[in-house]
Amino acid sequence: MNVLDRHKLGKKAELLACQFLQAKGxxxxxQNYHCYYGEIDLIMQDQDDIVFVEVRCRRRTDYGNAFESISKTKIARLIKTANHFLQMKKWLDKVNSRFDVIAIHPVAGKMQIEWIEHAFSEEINRYL
Structure with a gap:
């Protein structure tokens, strides 16, 4: 798969994930928050919580599923980027936040969405 195809797949996956989460309330x-540390696909609000969502999509599972493709380095970048977002909004000590993953992968020939709430935390990352 070339770079353009991967980019299209990623954008489609982010749209599906966003619609899925909006349907859940x-x-x-x-969307696509960028800073020096990295990018966060979706930043959402779930009642009083700020939710940082990493969207992962795999067409095939030969090298692991979508969730397994998130490295320790990626988790560290997501945490730094989320902290940057909260600092810029002046929300760092004022809101609860969490990291969720939307994993989109093939199951029985169809793409399945799996929502992993509280997928990792800043405390867990210290031990990875």
Whole structure:
């Protein structure tokens, strides 16, 4: 798969994930937040919590499923980027937040969405 195809697949996966989470009652705050540390696919609000969502999509599972493709380095970058977002909004000590993963992968010939709430935390990352 070339770079353009992967980019299209990624954008489609983010749209599916956003629609899925909105149907579950979450509200989109920002999509594709960028800063020096990295990018967060979706930033959503779930009642009083800010939810940082990493969207992963795999067409095949030859090298592991979508969730397993998240490295320790990626988790560290996500945590730094989330902290940057919270600092810029002046929300760092004012809101609860969590990290969720939307994993989209093939099951029986169809793409299945799996929502992993509280997929990792800043405390867990210290021990990875």
């Amino acid at each position: 979450l509200r989109l705050l920002q």
